Each structure stands twice: as structure tokens, then as C-alpha cells.
Amino acid sequence: MSDVSTRFETLAKEWEAHCADHREASNPYVFLNHPSFEAIVALGRPAVPLIVERYREGSVFWGAALRRITGVTTFGDGVVGNLDATRRGWLKWWDAHRAS
Structure with missing residues (x-):
């Protein structure tokens, strides 16, 4: 596993735990803070x-991270709106992006 993969796995577990701990929050931005x-x-x-x-496996706000990293804003901010549609949009984007 690469250094980025190892670091990502650790951070993703921490962030997913934070999201799970705050799943009842009314302000979706609490997940990004x-x-x-x-x-x-x-x-x-x-x-x-x-x-x-x-993102393929889970439902946390990965779209917000993708937006911040890629600069792609087509799918909104990744934390409000139709989150399932946002997820599908990003996955479709990735399938088209990596094939090119």
C-alpha cells in the first residue's frame, strides 16, 4: 500500500467515525468541520x-472532498441537495474521467 493509500485509510476511518457520531446533526457542514x-x-x-x-460503498459526504480537490462544481457542494444523485453524478464522472 502506498503512503497516500495508508494515510487515506487512516483519515477516512477517522472522518467516517466523526460523521457517524454526528449523523443526527441538522447542519450538514458539521461533517466537514x-x-x-x-x-x-x-x-x-x-x-x-x-x-x-x-464513495461507491458509503454515503458520507465524499462529494464535498471531490469538489474541493478537483474543482468540479457540477454536482453542487456535496453536502446539500439530493445526495444520492450527487453520488451517482460523481461516480459517472469518475468512470468517464478515468477512461479518457
């Missing part, structure tokens, strides 16, 4: 395939 989220974003583009794979 965490050092693990910021550290995931700081990993940059090498983390994108790892995020996408995690």
Missing part, C-alpha cells in the same frame, strides 16, 4: 481514486 476531512483534501489528486472507491 473536522481535521480528518481537511487532511483528506490536502492529499490532493492522488486521493481521488481512493475517495471514489469509498
